[in-house]
Amino acid sequence: MITASSVNRVSIRLTHERWYHIVENHDDLAGYFYEVLETIETPGFIVRGSNGALKAVRNMGDMWLVVVYKEISKRDGFVITAYLLDKRPKREIIWRRH
Numbered sequence: 001m002i003t004a005s006s007v008n009r010v011s012i013r014l015t016h017e018r019w020y021h022i023v024e025n026h027d028d029l030a031g032y033f034y035e036v037l038e039t040i041e042t043p044g045f046i047v048r049g050s051n052g053a054l055k056a057v058r059n060m061g062d063m064w065l066v067v068v069y070k071e072i073s074k075r076d077g078f079v080i081t082a083y084l085l086d087k088r089p090k091r092e093i094i095w096r097r098h
Helices: 016-025 033-041
Strands: 002-005 011-014 045-048 054-059 064-071 076-085 093-096
Touching: 002 033, 011 016, 011 033, 016 076, 033 054, 033 064, 033 076
Parallel strands: 011 076
Antiparallel strands: 002 011, 045 054, 045 093, 054 064, 064 076
């Protein structure tokens, strides 16, 4: 298990089992393990997800990397999934890097 610190300073867990599940469903992310962690730590912006989840978004040139995670307390959270988009997500931005 590896952790990354969110912009709210919450430790977000990414287990090997979760990573395997992500690349099993999104094989285009296979070489992006560290980019997923970096997106949690230094996103370009964060949008609101479903059921209290957050989506950290980072521009990767011609693609957008989206990491969906949940902060379950002030100290603990976990990655739900990650995926690449060819267009910028259009949901409500709740945090933006300055």
